């Protein structure tokens with residue numbers, strides 16, 4: 001049996017302040033010093049293994065996925081705020097709901113949502129102020145939230161209530177980050193009632209959703225939107241989802257679907273702002289597109305370069321920059337024995353910049369995803385994960401992002417005063433600032 005390097009608890013504690021602020025430089029340093037897989041021992045039965053080895057990542061996510069489940073952070077900790085559903089469950093419960101919800105996200109079904117997406121994007125873009133420098137992360141967050149909201153509950157005037165839902169989702173996520181980064185203060189958050197306050201907000205969010213759902217069902221109207229698909233979905237025995245479950249799944253779609261998309265959009269726009277010549281090339285592709293007229297799907301198929309820019313931005317800045325899994329049984333990987341309950345941290349950020357797999361990994365080069373150059377990236381490119389728990393909204397997100405980037409690049413050229421794109425690795429990877437100026441063309 002081989003052994004991997006173990007980093008001591010002392011070493012981690014010594015650097016804890018810096019690690020809590022931004023763990024990525026430490027991951028990079030340890031990978032450089034100790035190879036593609038290393039272990040951190042945090043005390044009795046508390047072992048974390050970090051890897052950027054693509055074979056190991058695929059093995060855990062795909063080949064032997066049955067032995068690896070989401071950790072407590074993604075299930076119990078997140079679940080206490082957003083409920084128990086696709087994103088936050090494991091095992092048979094998860095499988096049952098994945099099977100049920102998956103058909104609603106098939107490409108064929110999504111085609112019916114494209115017009116709704118375009119409409120809500122256009123509506124949100126009215127808010128964009130031209131010719132001034134502004135941090136567009138909040139706006140992209142609003143837009144991504146509204147796109148999910150309108151795709152779920154089309155043709156409803158929900159803006160105000162959605163704003164409240166969005167505020168609650170963001171505040172609860174911030175609380176979760178605090179709990180994650182300051183685990184030794186959990187008792188304090190309990191004592192001061194901070195956690196209780198956020199749990200109450202969650203109940204408020206669920207109650208808002210319940211009212212929306214009730215209004216919708218009472219209206220008796222069929223809308224052919226995502227909510228109708230979820231309402232119509234059945235378990236294997238032909239029964240429908242109970243109301244409580246429906247609410248949890250909807251809240252989870254909001255949580256999973258808005259921040260990741262907003263971050264990817266901001267990174268794409270920032271990178272294009274820093275690469276003027278690529279932005280001009282993008283303009284040549286998008287300047288004739290008009291989503292309001294004609295078939296949206298056909299127009300999307302005419303935008304390969306737009307798609308490549310987004311793919312390349314998600315290589316450099318994957319919004320889901322690491323995945324975690326906890327092993328159910330002992331396992332042996334690459335001749336190394338691992339005990340059950342080992343927590344695995346799969347570093348997608350490091351893998352996407354791994355020099356063994358990417359030429360000039362730090363460069364923004366959308367051409368690597370061009371069909372004529374495209375190698376099979378499926379072994380080392382995982383912006384949406386891999387295996388049975390791969391993102392259910394990946395096609396939804398790609399369509400949405402292509403539409404947004406195409407509309408923006410057609411209407412405006414954009415610049416950024418930022419010298420460097422700085423990152424903020426929280427639950428998702430986001431830019432610290434996404435300051436851009438949009439100049440009408």
Ligand code: HEM
Pocket residue numbers: 086087098148252253256257258260261264318319320323324382383384385386388389390391392393394396397
């Ligand atoms: C750029 C945008 C997005 C990115 C980068 C992204 C990324 C991911 C990743 C990496 C996972 C798997 C995590 C893991 O295996 O631990 C995931 C899961 C998930 N995503 Fe996304 N996502 C995006 C957009 C969306 C959208 C728009 C929706 C829904 C409208 C969505 C819904 C979900 C759900 C429900 C899961 C859990 C699936 C399951 O466990 O079965 N995501 N996402």
